[in-house]
Amino acid sequence: MLQALLLAAVLGAIVWMFGNALDNLARQGIASGFGFWNERAGFAIATSLIEYSETSTYGRAFLVGLLNTLLVSALGVVFATVLGFLIGIARLSPNWLIRQWAAAYIELVRNVPLLLQIFFWYFAVLRPLPQPRHSIELLGLAYLNNRGLYLPKPILEPGFGWLSAALLLGLVGCLLWLRRARREAGSDRGLRYWLIAGLLLLAPAAAVSLAVGLPLGWELPEFRRFNFRGGLVLSPEFVALLTALSTYTAAFIAEIVRAGIQSVSQGQREAAYSLGLSPGQTLRHVVLPQAMRVIVPPLTNQYLNLTKNSSLAAAIAYPDLVSVFAGTVLNQTGQAVEVIGVTMAVYLTISLVIAALMNWYNRRVALVER
Amino acid sequence: MRVRLFALLLLLSCGAVVGLAQAASTLEAVKQRGHLRCGVSQGLPGFSTPDGSGGWTGLDVDFCRAVAAAVLGDADKVRFAALSAKERFTALQSGEVDLLARNTTWTLSRDAELGFHFVGVLFYDGQGFMVPKELGVTSVAELDGATICSNAGTTTELNLADWFRARGMDYQPVVFEKSDEVAAAYDAGRCDAYTTDRASLYAQRNKLKNPDAHVILPELISKEPLGPLVRRGDDQWFSIVKWTLYVLIGAEELGLTSANVEEQRQRSRHPEVQRLLSVNGNSGQGLGLGPDWAYNIIRQVGNYGELYQRNLGRAPLGIERGLNALYTDGGLMYAPPFR
Numbered sequence: 001m002l003q004a005l006l007l008a009a010v011l012g013a014i015v016w017m018f019g020n021a022l023d024n025l026a027r028q029g030i031a032s033g034f035g036f037w038n039e040r041a042g043f044a045i046a047t048s049l050i051e052y053s054e055t056s057t058y059g060r061a062f063l064v065g066l067l068n069t070l071l072v073s074a075l076g077v078v079f080a081t082v083l084g085f086l087i088g089i090a091r092l093s094p095n096w097l098i099r100q101w102a103a104a105y106i107e108l109v110r111n112v113p114l115l116l117q118i119f120f121w122y123f124a125v126l127r128p129l130p131q132p133r134h135s136i137e138l139l140g141l142a143y144l145n146n147r148g149l150y151l152p153k154p155i156l157e158p159g160f161g162w163l164s165a166a167l168l169l170g171l172v173g174c175l176l177w178l179r180r181a182r183r184e185a186g187s188d189r190g191l192r193y194w195l196i197a198g199l200l201l202l203a204p205a206a207a208v209s210l211a212v213g214l215p216l217g218w219e220l221p222e223f224r225r226f227n228f229r230g231g232l233v234l235s236p237e238f239v240a241l242l243t244a245l246s247t248y249t250a251a252f253i254a255e256i257v258r259a260g261i262q263s264v265s266q267g268q269r270e271a272a273y274s275l276g277l278s279p280g281q282t283l284r285h286v287v288l289p290q291a292m293r294v295i296v297p298p299l300t301n302q303y304l305n306l307t308k309n310s311s312l313a314a315a316i317a318y319p320d321l322v323s324v325f326a327g328t329v330l331n332q333t334g335q336a337v338e339v340i341g342v343t344m345a346v347y348l349t350i351s352l353v354i355a356a357l358m359n360w361y362n363r364r365v366a367l368v369e370r
Numbered sequence: 371m372r373v374r375l376f377a378l379l380l381l382l383s384c385g386a387v388v389g390l391a392q393a394a395s396t397l398e399a400v401k402q403r404g405h406l407r408c409g410v411s412q413g414l415p416g417f418s419t420p421d422g423s424g425g426w427t428g429l430d431v432d433f434c435r436a437v438a439a440a441v442l443g444d445a446d447k448v449r450f451a452a453l454s455a456k457e458r459f460t461a462l463q464s465g466e467v468d469l470l471a472r473n474t475t476w477t478l479s480r481d482a483e484l485g486f487h488f489v490g491v492l493f494y495d496g497q498g499f500m501v502p503k504e505l506g507v508t509s510v511a512e513l514d515g516a517t518i519c520s521n522a523g524t525t526t527e528l529n530l531a532d533w534f535r536a537r538g539m540d541y542q543p544v545v546f547e548k549s550d551e552v553a554a555a556y557d558a559g560r561c562d563a564y565t566t567d568r569a570s571l572y573a574q575r576n577k578l579k580n581p582d583a584h585v586i587l588p589e590l591i592s593k594e595p596l597g598p599l600v601r602r603g604d605d606q607w608f609s610i611v612k613w614t615l616y617v618l619i620g621a622e623e624l625g626l627t628s629a630n631v632e633e634q635r636q637r638s639r640h641p642e643v644q645r646l647l648s649v650n651g652n653s654g655q656g657l658g659l660g661p662d663w664a665y666n667i668i669r670q671v672g673n674y675g676e677l678y679q680r681n682l683g684r685a686p687l688g689i690e691r692g693l694n695a696l697y698t699d700g701g702l703m704y705a706p707p708f709r
Contacts (some may be wrong), residue, residue: 009373027603030463030485043527044543054531063577126558145544146559212455226516226562236560237544240496314522317546317555323522327456327547331523336460 022339036333037062045319047235053295056330065324066346068182072241072320073307079246080306081126081299084253089283091258092112102254110251117248122240122316129236132227141229145222146236150221153232157217166204174201237318241310247304256298292365301359304351311347321346396468396607397441397483397658401415403605405447408434411465412452413547415573416682416689418494426450429681430471433492433598436671437469437614438547440654440663445670446456454547456523459484462601463491469611471598473567475525480599489612493599493682494693495704496527496590498568500575502586510589517542519552519561526566529592555579572687612659617664620646620705621673623696628672635665645709674703 025032039060044054049067052060088100109117129146130136136144143150172196181193221231264287272282314323321343330339400406401456410418410430426636435445451467464468465483473495474480499518501507503571510533520526522545534541544561546552553574556564564571568590575581599617600608624635624643634648645653648661657663671677675696682689695701 025485031483042531044531044541046543046545054535123554123558126555126560131559156695197703224515225512229540230514233646317544317551319545323545323547328520328527328545331456331459332528334463334480336463338550 015356019099020216025061025337030334031337034335034338035149036329036335036338038079039333041329041332043332045317045324046317047233047238058333061329062321064323064341065319067308068322068324069310069313070314070317070350072245073310073319075242076245076249076310077303079242080249080253080302082300083246083250086255087250087258088261091254105250106254109247110255113242114248114309115315117240117314118244118312120246122236124239125243132223135223135228138360142222143223145227145359146221147227149232149234149239150228151232151234152221153219155217155219155229161211163205163216164206166208170201170204174198175205197251235318237313237316240316241313241318245306246307249302252302253299253303256295256302257291260293260295261287263294264290289365293367294360296358296365298360300355303354303358307350307354308347379664384629385682397610399649400441400468404442405449406434406438406441406469407449407451407467408426408437409451409453409461409470409472410434411472412454412548412550415576416569416687417573418450418452418471427681429493430598431675432471432619432671432677432681433471433615434469434669436618437611437647439666439670440614440617440659443660443662443666445666455521456547457680458488460484460672465601468607469600471552473566473596474599476599477525478598485610486599486601488597489597490615492596492615492700493569493596493610495567495569495594495596497526497565497592497594498659499570499587500556500564500571500584501562501587503522503583506554507563507566507587510587510591511537511539513541513563515541516562517560518565519546519556520562520565520629521545521549521552522547525592525594528631532563533591549574550577569682569687569689572689576686592673606658609660613657614667616705616708617631617646617667617679617695618674619703620708621664621668623698623705624669626673627676628669628692631665633666642643642708649703 022032038057040054041056041058041061042054043061045052045064046060047068047223048107050060050064052064061318076313087105090098091106093099093102126146130143132145132147134145135150138144141152173366174325175196177200221228221233267283268286268290273279274285277286287356310320311322313320317323328338333339381501384701387597389482394480410426413419414428416548417430418426422428431450434450436449438448440443451461452473453461453467453470458470458472458474459480470486473490475491476491480486481488499510499513507513513534516539518530520530520543527543527545530541530543540545541560542553546555549566549570551565552564555561557578564574566574570588571586575584575586578584589654599613600611602608621631624640624646626643626646631647634643638644638649644650646664648664652661654660654663678691678694681687683691691699691701693702695703697704
């Protein structure tokens, strides 16, 4: 009964606030609603994973920002995990120098505010690089200057679908072979085994290439009056943001990994050594699988933090969701309530998806009680 | 469950933001509070910059002080809120500031859709470009393919896109939230050109490591009338702020300055000067202000010409009056009669 009353009160409050907000917006003559979504945006965005121009809609600009956020978050999670595990393991190394170095890294990085680190990396990346006219040339194919790293860009030509299908086929064949070979106890894992695997992987693709020619072209960056045009560009903003997010989160992950490893009792390790396993094998097959149970839940938090921290991109002109949508779009349309509402909903959704995936993984590595 | 909780929180925050904006009369609220809350930029020499002693200086800042002088009789009763370009409108909509004087361009959509009234033009500007001298660029038309730095959420971004697209030219935008970050990135060589309103370019150039190595291109690609703005729905407040602007301009037309206004009040035989300074009666009555409102503005802050000279006209900025001169000197500054 009490719960029903409380629920009614909460619902009533929600309805009242919603009405109040609409009422006040109308009274102040502020337009509301999502009518702007299909209007022409009229501004340009520096880097975009999808086709976008000044004539695209605000909705399209939202997608561009969202994809940029997802890109930097996904890569950040991968790099932070790899780096975090390495440093976490180094923190427990028997080598004094490595141990101290890892500890110093963690203390330094996790105690300096992230925004400062982003600025540090941005200007650390930017300052020493030369102007476009004095670009550093790498093998005549790639160029490095303070506008970014310019790489040849693969251009998919007709027939590329066949090639990818062939590659997929090869991959499936190869995996099947590996699985069969593993089941056969005592099968020899020598040169012949890997040769067959490689052959299975590449044969279909090679056949297709011979039949229709390699359906892949390259677009080379080419110098114009101010800078290189064309090719694939890694902007300094992207590199700085990715570096800052990965190294910062890695420091936290390293501590989680250390805690996880230390939670596995010393006896396990001694038992493994007494069975003749090497330290590396002990870590891989005995310690880490058990440590994962402790590591995964706090690791999820770090992934969520990294994703949310990526919104600091606005400070260094990386066009993420906050910069493009909650920044420029909000300002051009003035629809603060709608834009901030959508932005919050997006971060919430991304976070819940990451949490769901990690919970699923956690159930897999968790101790199965019998 | 988490989704529902989120929806609740979202609505709560909307309710709170909008609830703030409900104050009945801005004039009453300001009087009761005892100070004016004025939104200015975070640091743009000539318009609003924090000075060494914890105060603020600049044209926008002086305008806020003039409003405080008119309403509260004391130009120092202002609390400044430093706002980024993208925060500014929300701050005014939500009632966080009473008035926004933040080198903001007057446009149709801002006037009509955002729920604001622009009170007039405090400074006529246009969008310009700054480039390093060593690039050898002499005209904006040569910037095809250039990388261009600017501020997020400004008309600058849109003008830039329109101008380049209309000419079939290509460019790479690099867009920062704060002016200081734009200047730092431009200084570090991230962009070939820096675009914003021309007066701001003059101001920002002085912050660069080597100001003499940069040149401001002659063309302006847009009209940027910069003016103070207030929320809709409070006509009295709108009139007060609007006529504060006209007192500044009118005082220059009438030759009233902070130095001579005291004397003029006692001696002047000019009927319009007498009316404005409430020698007989009260010129501020219709606005809900005391008789000394115009006198206080001129005595404590000065006339428009003084403001301009103090903030923009003299070194280090040294920006010519141009369109901002009085109409009698070939400019656009003109005040309706005080009658």
